[in-house]
Amino acid sequence: MPVTGIVPGARPGSGVGSNSVAGQGAGQGIGAGAAGRVPMNRLFAVYMLASAVALFFPLHPRGWPLGVALHIGAGLLALGLPPFRGLVPALRGRWPALQGFLADWYPLLLIPLLYGELEPLNRAVYGGEYFDPLILRWEEILFGGQPSQVLAPVFPSLLLSEVLHAAYLSYYVIIFGPPLFLYLTGRLEAFRHVVFTVMLVFILHYLFFIYFPVQGPRYLFPAPDGVVATGFFYQLSHRILEAGSSQGAAFPSSHVGVAFAQAALAVRFLPRLAPLIFVLATALALGAIYGGFHYATDAVAGLALGLIGVAVAGSLRRRLA
Secondary structure: OOOOOOOOOOOOOOOOOOOOOOOOOOOOOOOOOHHHHHHHHHHHHHHHHHHHHHHHOOOOOOOHHHHHHHHHHHHHHHHOOOOOOOHHHHHHHHOHHHHHHHHHHHHHHOHHHHHHOHHHHHHHHHOOOOOHHHHHHHHHHHHOOOHHHHHHHHOOOHHHHHHHHHHHHOHHHHHHHHHHHHHHOOOHHHHHHHHHHHHHHHHHHHHHHHHOOEOOHHHHOOOOOHHHHHOHHHHHHHHHHHHHOOOOEOOOOHHHHHHHHHHHHHHHHOOOOHHHHHHHHHHHHHHHHHOOOOOHHHHHHHHHHHHHHHHHHHHHHHHHO
């Protein structure tokens, strides 16, 4: 029996549980039914194990065995392996619609939790040491200074600041908007390819955040001040980051990486929206630097890593299927 994880028991390509034509869009032949979820489940399980390795480092927090157990348990659940093999069929039998929704959406829904654990994981490895001095040197070499510290003072425009900070916040719409549209219109194979690719890009960034943590300029330098600080989107951006940012999650910029990955995916699956997403992604990248949230190096590296994820996602998804 193939390992199908969240929805076990379906034959590859069977299209079980699908309300769309299997093979639509990317990954033709993988299927839009239960078998189409297999690559995502396996990718998620691999990340659970790779991130759990950090908890075996000597600086691990108290209760680290519980963290390891939760990571391993999440991986086993995704793969549909004991002791969770009977859990998913039971859920599917009682609440089939809910089970199907969770089986498709759980990777994106878990992003806040995966992001929230990055700081304790990188602290387990490095104990609060970060690679900002190295990135600062790269900034000097590549850009001849510190763009994150000079853009706002050189262009102290409230209108420009608000546009760029609003674009920075559009990140959350960019993450969930395209998958939601594909899901609601029944393009399940395209939806699953997009989710797989976006999660691959997230995972590539998160492994950097765990094993090569960089704080970013927000932790080292004062935020842009003056008239730009009076803006609504400026203040909202800072409130959100102060409420829920993970220290060490700056390089490469996942904001930029995911935004440009979604823009590239939109060219294939949502071509009418692609120009808008590219504009938002570009403004988001500029906003990340203008607002002092990221080094310019973070943005460039995030762009590169996002496009690499898009380039390899198709072949990796087929292999994991």
